[in-house]
Amino acid sequence: MKPDLFFAVAAAAEKYAVFGAMSLIMLQMHQMKKGYPLEILNHCDAYDYIDLANEVALSTLSYSLEKVAAVLTHPGLLAKWLKYYHRWLAIPKYIDKLVEPHTSCPRMMSWHYRFSKHVRDNPLYGLNPAVLTKDFACTRTTRYYSCPCVHECEVPFQTALKTQQDAFPRWSEITRTSSDSTAVEDVDTQLETDPGVSSLFNHASADLTFRSSDNILFKIHAKYLGATSAGLAPPPSTLMDRTHIELEEPSTVLEILFQFVHPPPESKRYLQPDIRSLEQDLFFAVAEAAEKYIVYGAMNLFMTRMRQLTQDYPVDILRHACKHGYRDLADIVAPNTLSYTLSVVAPKLTTILYHWVIYYDLWLDIYRDVDSHIWQSKSMECPRALMWQALFHHKFTENPRFIFSPLSLPELPACKVQGSGPCPCAEFSKLFSKVVAKGRSIPKFSSIAFPRSA
Ligand SMILES: [Zn+2]
Ligand SMILES: [Zn+2]
Ligand SMILES: [Zn+2]
Structure with a gap:
């Protein structure tokens, strides 16, 4: 049976609870752990096989982000996986930090370079002490350099x-979500208490009452709704029976939103609220509500403000722009999201996470190019090449867009490679121009997130 078909049959067996088939399939999956960890993880997440998920999770780390994003299709799983991957990345990052004080030691740099290369190619490498020990025993670099710290550093390292x-x-410890049950209880207790009334929207003559998710009433004159919003005006029947109109948003959000619906009261000197002072979460929650209920004035104002904040909140703005079809804003802000960690990006970009991972992987491709240029035996003998690689690695990990800023390199050690052929370090400026050109050719985010048919 072809793997695609196998996993489709496995899903069908679960869906229709065909018990005999289910246990056979699980047996078969245990046999397939090496070749299909991603497919198995996807199945385990959908049907709650936690033990098997724990067994295959590590093997999924050696696949490209593009492949991971394509296979982990169960809703929410990609975000979980990125959380897991991010936690795993903490190990190479930790090692980076340990190496930092020793950047003048070629052996250390060589060790670190090989370590990071292997860890990226196959995460399991870093988790298998036997392979590492073998690598430590390599004396190639010490044959060329006297190393003062071979014994001092490597063992504690x-x-x-x-x-x-x-x-x-x-896997299950990292991806477990708690606190779901307490959130439900909170809602229940809130609904039992009497509703409060908004201090801003309590007009006695108002003919329409909205109720927020936290049980606050907003009394609004219906006549303003049609003029300021396309989404809040209720159908006439609702108008007549005078019941509360339930909204999903909390009162903190509605209090601001309704100030764009209702003319500002005299006490506010007829001014709309100053959205510059809103704290981040509230800002995006009101912007979201403005789009949902099509409150024209607020939509315009939030859009203008977001264009001023592309450096400050790129991840939230990207989500908002994609959700509501602001392609140009998505393109402006997407490159700024690259410097954020996966753990920040993944939970915020839920619906466009797949596209973001594809976009991010295009950037990682630049890194792979640099790697394949330097990953030659000569570089292992050249402190100049190793140092350059270390600096590139460091800056790229921080923010891939560093390639567009003028490059200021510290003094690099001299090339020590002798004999036939040039050392890779002789071509760094050429390599860097290629890197910049490749960076400039990365397609705009919108062309990935909303491919045009025409
Ligand atoms: Zn050393
Ligand atoms: Zn040292
Ligand atoms: Zn060299």
Whole structure:
């Protein structure tokens, strides 16, 4: 049976609870752990096989983000996986930090370079002490350089790595979501108390009452709704029976939104609220509500403000822009999201996460190019090449767009490669021009997120 078909049959067996088939399929999946960890994880997440998920999760780390995004289709799973991946990335990052004080030691740099390369190519490498020990035994670099710190540094280094690996949590521990049950209880208790009334929107003559999710009433004159909003005006029947119109938003959001619906009261000197002072979460919650209920004035104002904040809140703005079809804003803000960690991006970009991962992977492709240029045996003998790679790695991890700023490099050590052929370090400026050109050719986010048919 072809794998695609196998996993489709497996899903069907679960869906229709065909017990005999289900246990056979689980047996088969255990046999397929090596070749299809992503497909298995997808199945386990959909049908709650936690133990098997824990077993295959590590193997999923060695696939490209593009492949991961394509296979992990169960709703919410990609975000969980990115959380797991981000936690795992903490190990190489931790090692980076340990190496930092030793950047003048070529052996250390060589070790670190090989370590990071292997870890990126196959995360399991870093988690298998046997392979690492073998690597430590390599003396290639010491043959070329006297290294003052071989014994001082490598042993504690290796121990630190081992400690990190041992402490790495299982899939289910990292991806578990708690506190779901308490949120439900909160809503229940709120509904039992009497509703409060908004201090701003309590006009006695108002003919329409909205109720917020936290049980606050907003009394509004219906005549203003049609003029200021396309989404809040209720059908005439609702108008007549004078019951509360339930809205999903909390009162903090509605209090601001209704100030764009209702003419501002005299006490506010007829001014609409100053949205510049809104705290981040509230800002985006009101912007979302403005789009949902099509409150024209607020939509315009929030859009203008977001264009001023593309450096400050790129991830939230990208989500908002994509959700509501502001393609140009998405394109402006998307590059700014690259410097954020996966753990920040994943939970915020729920619906466009797949597209963001594809976009991010295009940037990582630049890194892979640089890697394949430097990953030659000569570089292992050249402190100049190793240092350059380390700097590129460091800056790229921080923010891939560093390639567009003028490059200021510290003094690099001299090339030590002798014999036939040029060392990769001789071509760094050429390599860097290629990197910049490739960076400029990365398609706009909107062309990935909303491909045009025409
Ligand atoms: Zn050394
Ligand atoms: Zn050292
Ligand atoms: Zn060189």
